[in-house]
Amino acid sequence: MARVDMADTENGGARDERSGSRFRSALDRLRGDRGIWRRGVLLAVCAVLLTLAMAFHAEIPNRIGNLGSLNETFLPWLGVLVPVLLLLALLRRSATALIALLLPAAVWVNLFGGLITDKSEAGGDLTVATHNVNADNPDPEGTARQIAxxxxxVxxxxxxxxxxxxxxxxGLAEAYKYHSVQGTVGLWSKYPLHGTDSVDIGMGWTRAMRSTVSAPGAEVAVYVAHLPSVRVKMNAGFTANQRDNSADLLGEAIAAESHERIVLLGDLNGTMNDRSLNAVTAQMRSTQGASGDGFGFSWPASFPMARIDQILVKGVEPMSSWTLxxxxxxxxxxAARIKL
Structure with a gap:
């Protein structure tokens, strides 16, 4: 009996000793693994640079290849880099990188978190829509039918x-009694149009117009614009000078508008974040930003990455905004629903 007790004691002591040894070994490894702070420094630097690109996007100069405008065009997509860096930080087991990633995550949420929620409301007096139909559209009849x-x-x-x-x-005649085409842009309305004319945006041919829509209970000045296209070229960067000049002229026309209620519909070839469109965007509200659900990206249709088609308003209240x-x-x- 004494021998059994002694054996039990000896085995228990051995088990305790092994358990304690494993615990001390793990503790020593944890204490000694100072590498979790030294590893991933490059990832942490990338996180800081990403934070700066988002938080100070307006400070990135346009002098070289319009780099600032290019960054602002796809600014929300910079947030995709956060989970990529997070995965790399976890694989590297880097505490430094993980902590640094809190910075770009917080900045992205501050900039774009409000766009994720649905801000649409019921009601409104007038539904407006805009569509760049594409000059090479293989099915204009079908496109007209969908729009109707x-x-x-409007x-x-x-x-x-x-x-x-x-x-x-x-294709639109049955649904819309009134319409006007000026150059390569047009306006169709269920309500009477008057005061219709082209708007000079410095292109040498007409790609903008203005008309007054006599909506029930109020008149609304409606502008339609298709600003010049932008390109990304290896030798010139983001070529947007012509678009920027046209945006300035369009902004001047809207600023001189005598009507209190103004709606701008069109393809601006730029987003609300692009500082080069400030002549227009600084004096108007985006219906998507004010009352939309999500980012409302409109281009390219096959995989929308940017909202370059815009519905902007002044003197009216946006109630809802969506893509068709x-x-x-x-x-x-x-499209958007507005309250007059």
């Missing part, structure tokens, strides 16, 4: 090729 079925009261179309104008006029189903264009149509 949207139920919008519709703006951009990139209207001359020979396609009669197709759109025919894809047509055969490379842009998605967008």
């Amino acid at each position: 079925e949207s139920g919008a009261d 519709v703006a179309l951009e990139e209207l090729k001359g020979e396609m104008v009669p197709v759109y006029e025919k 189903p894809e047509t055969r264009s490379d842009h998605l149509p967008i």
Whole structure:
């Protein structure tokens, strides 16, 4: 009996000793692994640079290849880099990188967190829509039919090729009694139009117009614009000078508008974050930003990455804003409901 007790004691002591040894070994490894702070320094630097690119995007100069505007065009997508860096930090087991990633995450939420929630409200007096139909649209009849079925009261179309104008006029005639086409842009309305004219945005041909819509209970000045396209070139960077100049001229026209209620519909080839569109965006509100659900990206239609098609308002209250189903264009149509 004594031998059994002694054996139990000896085995228990051995187990305790092994357990204590493993615990001390793990503790020593934890204490000695100062590398979790030294590893991932490069990832931490990347996180800080990402934070600066988002928080101080307006300070990135446009002098070299319009780099600032290019960054602002796709600014929300910088947030995609946060989970990528997070995964790398976890693989590297870097505490330094993990802590540094809190910075860009917080900045992104501050900049764009409000766009994630649905801010739409019921009600409104007027539904407006805009669509760059694409000059090479292979199905203008179908596109016109989809636009008519949207139920919008006022519709703006951009990139209207001359020979396609009669197709759109025919396809929209039943839904919209009034319309006007100026150059490559047009406006269709269920309510009377007057004071219609082209707007000079310095392109040498007409890509902007203005008309007054006599909506029930109030008149609204409606502008339609298709600003010049931008390109990313290896030898020139983000070429947007012509667009920027046209935006300044459009902003001047809107600033001189005598009507209290103003709606701008069109393809601005730029986002609300792009400081080069400030002549327009500084004096108007985005319906998507004020009353939309999500980012409302409209281009390219196959995989929308930016909202370059805009509905901007002044003197009216945006109630809701959304994208419409894809047509055969490379842009998605967008719509908004406003309270006059």
